[in-house]
Amino acid sequence: xxxxxxxRLLIFLEIFxxxxxxxxxxxxxxxxxxxxxxxxxxxxxTAENTTKTYANxxxxxxxxxxxxxxxxxxxxxxxxxxILNEQGMQMTGCIDTACAVQIGKMLSAELIVTGSVSKMDGxxxxxxxxxxxxxxxxxxxxxxxxxDRELQQAVAxxxxxxxxxxxxxxxxxxxxxxxxxxxxxxxxxxxxxKAEYLKPTIVYGLLLGYDFLCSSHLxxxxxxxxxxxxxxxxxxxPKKMELALSGGHGGIGFGLTLADTLRFQINVLAGYASSExxxxxxxxxxxxxxxxxxxxxxTRLYLFKGVYVLGFASYQAVLYSGSPLQEMQYGGGLGYVx
Numbered sequence: 194x195x196x197x198x199x200x201r202l203l204i205f206l207e208i209f210x211x212x213x214x215x216x217x218x219x220x221x222x223x224x225x226x227x228x229x230x231x232x233x234x235x236x237x238x239t240a241e242n243t244t245k246t247y248a249n250x251x252x253x254x255x256x257x258x259x260x261x262x263x264x265x266x267x268x269x270x271x272x273x274x275x276i277l278n279e280q281g282m283q284m285t286g287c288i289d290t291a292c293a294v295q296i297g298k299m300l301s302a303e304l305i306v307t308g309s310v311s312k313m314d315g316x317x318x319x320x321x322x323x324x325x326x327x328x329x330x331x332x333x334x335x336x337x338x339x340x341d342r343e344l345q346q347a348v349a350x351x352x353x354x355x356x357x358x359x360x361x362x363x364x365x366x367x368x369x370x371x372x373x374x375x376x377x378x379x380x381x382x383x384x385x386x387k388a389e390y391l392k393p394t395i396v397y398g399l400l401l402g403y404d405f406l407c408s409s410h411l412x413x414x415x416x417x418x419x420x421x422x423x424x425x426x427x428x429x430x431p432k433k434m435e436l437a438l439s440g441g442h443g444g445i446g447f448g449l450t451l452a453d454t455l456r457f458q459i460n461v462l463a464g465y466a467s468s469e470x471x472x473x474x475x476x477x478x479x480x481x482x483x484x485x486x487x488x489x490x491x492t493r494l495y496l497f498k499g500v501y502v503l504g505f506a507s508y509q510a511v512l513y514s515g516s517p518l519q520e521m522q523y524g525g526g527l528g529y530v531x
Contacts, residue, residue: 242311255308261352304322332359402446418444419442455495501527
């Protein structure tokens with residue numbers, strides 16, 4: 194009866210901890226997701242076979258359509274002019290990447306948009322998004338319109354394509370957003386009362402995850418974990434003792450992604466473990482199914498096209514009759530994000 198009450202208390206504490214952390218982290222992730230938008234400055238468009246006034250009108254139309262997408266933080270034109278005038282710069286005449294980067298730094302913008310409007314049997318609008326930090330073009334596209342009436346729709350379509358491309362880029366930030374599967378393995382050391390009788394062994398596991406709430410850097414994930422391990426007797430113990438454990442966990446993971454390719458995550462898990470202990474004293478086998486708790490820390494390094502390698506360390510406690518079966522595990526693995 195005491196063991197049942199003890200298990201219920203641990204289960205309650207596990208659930209309470211998950212809900213508490215979720216209640217704290219989820220609003221932070223949601224707020225970060227809403228607040229993080231790339232700061233974009235749109236320079237004057239150049240005119241080819243048309244007037245400068247018309248090119249500026251198209252530039253302003255493009256700014257309005259980009260603003261409607263709510264994907265970027267647009268620097269207001271008046272603010273741009275004020276800052277550039279103070280630095281002795283102008284919005285016009287800047288058509289190369291080096292100039293765009295220079296202006297972007299003055300405006301504290303992440304992206305600078307340059308564009309052109311040309312007229313020849315209709316209109317062609319071309320835009321380029323220059324990444325100020327990387328000093329290169331991040332996105333470029335063009336659209337065409339046969340008449341003035343079609344121009345607004347063409348510009349709106351172009352803005353929509355750019356916004357979609359940005360959303361896709363943000364969604365795949367660090368190649369780590371979505372459903373992931375990891376195969377893991379490594380040494381497992383028994384830490385309970387029988388530690389002196391059992392050799393370290395290899396644990397094999399499977400990690401499944403899904404990021405159901407994420408921003409540019411933070412994520413909240415659902416995690417499922419399955420494992421198997423089998424300890425053999427220690428050479429120092431004359432009578433054979435063996436311990437096999439297998440089972441699964443479910444819970445929540447809290448992650449932080451840095452530099453687009455590196456992710457740290459802590460998983461808080463609870464589940465079930467099936468154990469089989471062969472006693473070295475009487476030679477009998479004892480089987481049991483028990484509550485299992487685990488804290489698992491993982492570090493992922495994303496390589497290419499969703500592929501990543503990971504390192505992990507974990508602590509597991511199985512609430513086995515008599516005393517908990519405790520395991521310290523660490524190792525590595527390979528995973529893929531869908």
